[in-house]
Amino acid sequence: MFSIRKATPADEEALWGILEPVIRAGETYDFPRDTDRASALHAWLAPVNECFVAHEGERVLGTYVLHANRNGGGAHVANCGYMTAADAQGRGVARALCAHSLDAARAAGFRAMQFNFVVASNHRAVALWHSMGFDTVGRVPEAFHHPVLGYTDALVMYRRL
Amino acid sequence: MFSIRKATPADEEALWGILEPVIRAGETYDFPRDTDRASALHAWLAPVNECFVAHEGERVLGTYVLHANRNGGGAHVANCGYMTAADAQGRGVARALCAHSLDAARAAGFRAMQFNFVVASNHRAVALWHSMGFDTVGRVPEAFHHPVLGYTDALVMYRRL
Numbered sequence: 001m002f003s004i005r006k007a008t009p010a011d012e013e014a015l016w017g018i019l020e021p022v023i024r025a026g027e028t029y030d031f032p033r034d035t036d037r038a039s040a041l042h043a044w045l046a047p048v049n050e051c052f053v054a055h056e057g058e059r060v061l062g063t064y065v066l067h068a069n070r071n072g073g074g075a076h077v078a079n080c081g082y083m084t085a086a087d088a089q090g091r092g093v094a095r096a097l098c099a100h101s102l103d104a105a106r107a108a109g110f111r112a113m114q115f116n117f118v119v120a121s122n123h124r125a126v127a128l129w130h131s132m133g134f135d136t137v138g139r140v141p142e143a144f145h146h147p148v149l150g151y152t153d154a155l156v157m158y159r160r161l
Numbered sequence: 162m163f164s165i166r167k168a169t170p171a172d173e174e175a176l177w178g179i180l181e182p183v184i185r186a187g188e189t190y191d192f193p194r195d196t197d198r199a200s201a202l203h204a205w206l207a208p209v210n211e212c213f214v215a216h217e218g219e220r221v222l223g224t225y226v227l228h229a230n231r232n233g234g235g236a237h238v239a240n241c242g243y244m245t246a247a248d249a250q251g252r253g254v255a256r257a258l259c260a261h262s263l264d265a266a267r268a269a270g271f272r273a274m275q276f277n278f279v280v281a282s283n284h285r286a287v288a289l290w291h292s293m294g295f296d297t298v299g300r301v302p303e304a305f306h307h308p309v310l311g312y313t314d315a316l317v318m319y320r321r322l
Contacts, residue, residue: 030235070278073306074191074315114301116277117231138299138317140275145234154235156299156317 002061002093004100007051012041014053014060018085019044026147028122029081033147044081050108052100054084054093061088064097066104069114078110078161094125098132106161113159119144120153133159163222163254165261168212173202175214175221179246180205187308189283190242194308205242211269213261215245215254222249225258227265230275239271239322255286259293267322274320280305281314295320 007015019031019040026033031040045051049065062084069079080101084093105113115134118126130136138156146152168176180201187194192201206212210226223245230240241262245254266274276295279287291297299317307313 026234030231030233032233032236035233070191070304072191072193072196073187073280073308074278074304075193076306077301077304112303114304117235119234137301140238140298140317140319141321142273143231143235143238143275145237147234156301158301160302 002054002056002091002096004052004054004096007045007053007063011053011060011063012045015044015051015063016041018060018063018083021086022083028119028125030117030144050104052097052104054088054097061085061091062093062097064101066101066108068110069116076109076111078105078108078113079116080105080113094128095132098128102132102159102161110161112161115155115157117143118155118157119146120155121146121149126155126157129157135159163215163217163252163257165213165215165257168206168214168224172214172221172224173206176205176212176224177202179221179224179244182247183244189280189286191278191305211265213258213265215249215258222246222252223254223258225262227262227269229271230277237270237272239266239269239274240277241266241274255289256293259289263293263320263322271322273322276316276318278304279316279318280307281316282307282310287316287318290318293320 023031048067051065053060054062064082066080068075069077134157136155137158140154142151143154177198184192209228212226214221215223225243227241229236230238295318297316298319301315303312304315305313
């Protein structure tokens with residue numbers, strides 16, 4: 001069993017261990033594939049983000065960040081990013097992180113959550129977000145250049161909180 | 162007649178004269194309505210932006226910024242923001258800026274242009290972008306809190322270059 005807590009600076013090494021293979025693969029996020037550790041952690045742990053980790057004892061299995069998707073008149077909609085450690089796939093970590101993030105966003109007063117850039121070929125993520133109550137509200141043609149599949153669509157997904 | 166050129170630091174006062182009423186109204190952009198001059202110019206003239214102005218002699222009539230909408234695998238899609246001076250409406254400034262931006266984006270090697278957050282109640286802008294070849298590829302329910310109309314949808318608009 002794993003639990004979810006706020007990330008601390010002591011998690012940086014573990015976070016980079018999760019982020020690095022996802023960034024190097026370049027199949028699901030728009031980080032440049034050569035992003036270095038400092039830049040990646042700077043982005044993931046930006047002051048505007050609330051960052052959480054799923055952990056089993058001292059082992060970190062996954063992470064998510066939560067922030068407002070927009071400023072001003074758009075600040076009532078949350079946005080999140082999620083990553084699961086390669087060797088923790090299939091254990092429901094991403095689902096648990098998403099469920100946690102919906103509660104955290106509600107608690108922070110957000111009215112809805114929006115994902116701006118779900119790569120359409122990331123079928124597992126798309127199916128998971130649908131099962132978590134998200135609707136596909138937009139589809140941008142060929143918005144992502146997948147290193148294997150070439151140009152693929154990106155989805156905008158949304159749910160109320 | 163007006164023409165379009167790159168913005169320079171000498172344009173800051175004129176740019177603020179255009180941005181301030183748009184930001185204070187809070188009806189079309191997600192800047193917080195109390196954004197100060199320094200923060201607004203910092204955002205509009207961010208190093209990642211190419212900034213242009215439409216001008217008639219020394220008078221600045223409008224402005225736009227151009228940048229990549231995403232990084233990494235999404236860096237082939239451009240994004241722009243446009244503003245026209247209140248007393249220069251109805252002269253085709255926004256249309257000319259958009260046409261210029263499409264050429265500038267093509268010249269920079271972008272394959273498409275995407276607008277992430279067109280407030281649906283901004284009918285003039287929506288009609289203009291449609292007439293410039295943009296399709297509505299997404300609609301996010303109540304993503305914008307309009308100071309007069311309340312919660313309104315936001316559109317994702319897109320065209321190839």
